[in-house]
Amino acid sequence: MKAATAPAVAAFHVTKKFPGVIANEDVTFDVRVGEVHALLGENGAGKTTLSNILTGLYRPDEGWMEVAGIAVDFQSPRDAIHAGIGMVHQHFRLIPTFSVAENIALGTGHDPVGGRFDLKMIEERVVEISESFDLPVDPRAKIWQLSVGEQQRVEIIKVLYRDARVLIFDEPTAVLSPLESERLGATLQTMARSGRSIVFISHKLGEVASIADRVTVLRHGRSVQTTSENDVSALASLMVGRDVESVTRSSRAIAESSSRVGAVVLEIENLHAVGDRGLKALEGVSLDVRSGEIVGVAGVAGNGQRELVEILAGLRRAGSGSIRVEGESLENGSTRHPIRLGVSYVPQDRMGTGLAPDLTIAENMALKNFRRPPVARPPFIRQSVIDAQGRDLMEQFDVRAPSETTPTRRLSGGNVQKVLLAREMSGDPRVLVIASPSQGLDVGAVATVHRLLIDAAESGVGVLLVSEDLDEVLALSNRIAVMYEGRILDTFDRADADAQRIGLLMGGQLDVSA
């Protein structure tokens, strides 16, 4: 045992840059032996990059790390494992057809592929670990038979089996039910008390406050502060850390436009749905959007926003509830009906869902009107009309590309978004649903996209803006709704918005006293 006072693991002045982005800048933090240390921050604050550095996946461009007081330079994830650092990933890395014990043994030297395989001994070890940390799991069960919660336990045991002293959990509760989350919290504290150190990555304020001994808050890639604060409102303002008045679209402009909003164009009532993993994703969402206004849905990713917009576009079926567009009820699970009713949708996954990368810009712009004249002269389509329409829209929306016949896969992120907006805003939409409109765009493109959204609202479209970027929501919205765990916790006018309160709501805290 090294000096007991040295932190189990520590990072000093770590900076990591990617082309165009500084993911971590001058981050310093340390994890003591026997503590649960939370990394708190919004999406894109640099939590995942930092954990990838700690586990040897990335090397920092600047700064250094120490394990138990000794400087280390991890060349690969294997080095980190040797140093006793293990990671429990958000997306499990298990082989579904292998048993629990086989998955745990993989890559440890008792490798079933590499020979020297004593399954009985491995199973005994697994049982031993699972009993001492209250992680019940049957070592002989096949992974595909297990629930998500059980699979996560296998991931945890896998790390413990390798004698990790520092365990990093990347958003571990994202896939768990509230009860499972509570139980996991107790397990983390048990592990800490046994002399291990836990790094707990989360954006959920309540969890962080109740489980963590200390919290390091990351914001825009920087470590803002390390604190043993467990007051959620103090943590909220550290995480959000911004001033409501410092936004771009002036409050006056928003107030002015708010006075011009018209009739309700989109009515969402008591919407329920399950997500991909079969867990509840939406639990009674109700929301109205009126003509001429921008309604911003704020919230940390994974709280049901994706499911909500996909249901509006017909890409996902709702369990119950109703959606009406200008009074007409939307067919559940039809992608053509919303198009007919004038619901435009700009998805977050622009290339994968919004565009056909091998088709030309003009063809992509015709994706939603190729069925009707003038583009179609059934059963034919008129390529010349498609191309002419493409040229017009390219000019109107300032898409920069060699020509309208350029495949969209060759476009930059900003131009991709402009192609999408051009298609979705032409053809007289009533409602525009847009998810993370400025994600991955440079500053200039962001400004253009924001300008287009404001134009759309001013022309009478009801805009539903779903974004994890609170600045963006504050800058554009007439009204703001905050989503957390499948519910809209509160909705308020932009004028009444208070960053700290939004931060609390995003972290699941209904009021400051909670």
Place this chain on the structure above:
Amino acid sequence: MSRFGFRLEPRSYLPKWLPWAVPVGSFLAALLVGAIVLFATGQNALSVYGRILDRAFLSEGAFTGTLISATPLLFTGLCAAVAFRIGFFNIGGEGQFVMGAIFGSGIALKLGVDAPGIVSVAAMVVFGAVGGGLWGLIPGILKARFRTNEIITSLMLNYVAAVIATYLIFDSNSFWRELTGSGAVFPKGKILPTGSWWPNLDFGSIVVPFGFVLGMVIAAWLYVLQRKTRFGFEMRVVGGAPTTARYAGMKPARIVVAVAALSGALAGIGGAADIGNFRHVLDPKGLQQSGFGYAGIVVAALARLNPVAVVFVAVLLGGITNAGYALRGPDFPSGLVGVLQGLILFCTLGGEVLARYRITRSVRTPMNASALESA
């Protein structure tokens, strides 16, 4: 891969000539490698290629023979091309071809000697399409409904079709089987009434089988379907981006089923044409030996899935096959023709990689380099 200092890098820009230069270059490369093989087996490559050219295209009646060999390849090539275009990997052209042959010969026998020729021929086309189409529909529906892998289901159905054909002629007293005369002793199929034999169009020195003409018309129709119609537009979106297709209000599952049936129908017409134009009898062994369904995949790949190009590639490979018959002899094993065809496929598919990627010296990033050193 980076360990060897080379890696494949996706091309960001494709020059206009590249998609055409690559298959031509691949074909030439195949000839070059083929020359080595020929040299190794004691053949004079130049004279062999000369003889292939002569027997395939130049000498008296050679081109007619080439078109006869090309006709089934034309249909199975279209079958693969249209399905692969939407990412439905129909390997079942073989079985769909056989089912087309069974249905086509069945209706011709049923209509008998009294039916007018034009009725018999038209009925064979329709029934061939239905037989192959149904056989193609099975993997299509399975894929759309249960997401089964169409490569496996369509491939397995080839064996089922082959066994059905064998059963009809060898293991049962079916309607297709000749039970009188020598047929009572040696199992064989009934000969189709001559009225149902498909015509050959005579252009003096070249005789063009009706099946080939039909195939050309269908190829042109497919080209228009894919390039000019709404359905073709949807096919292109579904093929490249199924999620986007759904998002844009299309129904990818329906399109997959429709194209699977269309693809099977094309091979089925090929089967009917094979019987109507050439064999005039359901001949399970002959069908199995020719392997037209699999050769069609080669045709489609060489034609880069373009239906019009399929016509030319079918003629090219038909010529090589046709010349192969002529070349075969005591000093030229028939397997060598197969080797040449295999080399062409290998080089084409290899060339396809070069069309999409380019080979670069890998620049080791600091992290890669250190990971290698520590490994």
